[in-house]
Amino acid sequence: MTVPKIRIRGLCKSFGSKRVLDGIDLDVEAGTSMVVIGGSGSGKSVLLRCILGLIEPDAGRIEIDGVDVIERSRAEQDAIRARIGMLFQAGALFDSLSVWENVAFGLLAGRGARRMSRDAARVRAGEVLAQVGLDPSVGDLAPAELSGGMQKRVGLARAIAATPEILFFDEPTTGLDPIMGAVIDGLIVDCVKRLGSTAIAITHDMASATRIGDRAAMLYQGRLVWQGAAGELLDSGNPLVDQFTHGRREGPIGMELRR
Numbered sequence: 471m472t473v474p475k476i477r478i479r480g481l482c483k484s485f486g487s488k489r490v491l492d493g494i495d496l497d498v499e500a501g502t503s504m505v506v507i508g509g510s511g512s513g514k515s516v517l518l519r520c521i522l523g524l525i526e527p528d529a530g531r532i533e534i535d536g537v538d539v540i541e542r543s544r545a546e547q548d549a550i551r552a553r554i555g556m557l558f559q560a561g562a563l564f565d566s567l568s569v570w571e572n573v574a575f576g577l578l579a580g581r582g583a584r585r586m587s588r589d590a591a592r593v594r595a596g597e598v599l600a601q602v603g604l605d606p607s608v609g610d611l612a613p614a615e616l617s618g619g620m621q622k623r624v625g626l627a628r629a630i631a632a633t634p635e636i637l638f639f640d641e642p643t644t645g646l647d648p649i650m651g652a653v654i655d656g657l658i659v660d661c662v663k664r665l666g667s668t669a670i671a672i673t674h675d676m677a678s679a680t681r682i683g684d685r686a687a688m689l690y691q692g693r694l695v696w697q698g699a700a701g702e703l704l705d706s707g708n709p710l711v712d713q714f715t716h717g718r719r720e721g722p723i724g725m726e727l728r729r
Contacts, residue, residue, distance in 0.1 A: 473536045475500040475636065475668040476521070481530035483516055490516045492692035494530070498685075503662055503669040505683030505700055507676075509714065509723070512689040514672040518638055521670070522554065523547055534636070555634035555667075557625050557658075559641040563613040570595040570609030573627045598627040601664075602657050619650040623657065630661050637662060639671035643678045655681040676715050679703055688714065690723070 474497040481494040490513045498504045508514050519525040521532055523539065532539045534550055542550070563572045571578070574591035586594065596606030602623040613621060622642070629637060642658060643651035655678050662669050662682075673679050679686060683700030688711050696708045703715050713721030 472499070474498055474533075475535065476670070477531070477533040477536075478521070479531045479533075481517070481520060481532065482528045483513075483520060483525065484528055489692050491520070491527070494689075494692075494694055496687060496694060496697075498668055498670060500668050501666055502684040503659075503671065503682055503700075505679040505686045506670065506672045506689060507674055507679055507686060507703070507714065508672075508689035509674065513692050514689055515640065517689070518640060518670065518672055522556065522638065523551055552632075553635045555629035555632065555637045557622075557629045557637070557639045557642055559644055563621060563624060563628075565613055567613075568609065569611050569613060569616070569624055570599075570606075572613065572624060573598060573609065573631055575628060576632050594631060595627070598631050599624070601630070601661065602627045603653075618645055619653070622646065622650075622654055626654070626657060626661065630665060633665055635665075635667055637665075637667045637669040639669065639673075639682075641673055641675075642671060642682075643673065643675050648677070651675065651678060652681070658682050674714075676703060690714075 476498040478494055478496040481491050483491040494517065506514050506517065516525060520527045527540065537550065539547055539550055567575070570592050573595040577586040577591040577594060578588065592609070595609050599606050599608055604620065604623055613624070616624065639658060642654055646654060659682055671682055680700050680703055685697065686700040686703050687694050687697040690710050696706055696711045698706060703711065706712060709722050713723050
C-alpha cells in the first residue's frame, strides 16, 4: 500500500475554549494538489501552520513520508521542513531586501550543503524569476516597486527556489483581479508539475480551487465535512459545500454571532 506524502490523523487544536481543529483526518498523495476550502475562521490557516510546525497541535499525528513530524527532534523537524516551500497570503516579502535576495532568502540562510554563495544564489533567483514570468532584472528592484501581482510572483519564485518536495499556498489569489488570479493559478500548476511536488492550498476562491486542485476538502466548525475531486466542488451534493461554493445566503451555514 502506497504511503501518502502527507497523512494527518486526529489533529486537534484549541485556543482557550475555542476548538479550531476537531479531529482532522486527511491524506495527500505524492504528486497531487489538495485544496482546502472553508469560511473565515474555519481553521484553514491553523491547519497549515500545524503542518509547518508554526503551531503545536494539542493532539494527533502529522506524517510526511510516513514519519510523524511532531514526535521528532527539533533538528529532525527542521530537516523535514526544509523540503517545504510556502507562498504566503500577502507575499510576506522583506522590505529591506531586494527582490533577488527575497527569492534566494532560504538558499542564503540554509545550512551545510543547502547554503549557497551569494553569487550562486543570485543566479538561481534569476532562473526562478524567469519561471514565474518575470525578467531577471526585476531582481534588482525593491518589493515596494512591484505591483501586487508581481509581488505574488516573487513570493512564488521564493517558494520554489529550493525545488521543494512539498508546496503550501495560503490564499494565493487574494487581492488580485480575476485575470491576474488566473495567471497566478496557471503558474502554480506549472510549477507544481515541473517540480513533481505535492501541494496543499487553502482558499475561498472557487475558481482558483478548481484550477489548481486535484482533490478538495471543506472545513466547517473544525471538522472536514467533505472530501472529493476538486472538479466536483460546484456539484458535490453536500448541502454545506453547495451553499459555500455557490455563495448562497440560505442554507445550513448560518452567520455566527459574536456575544
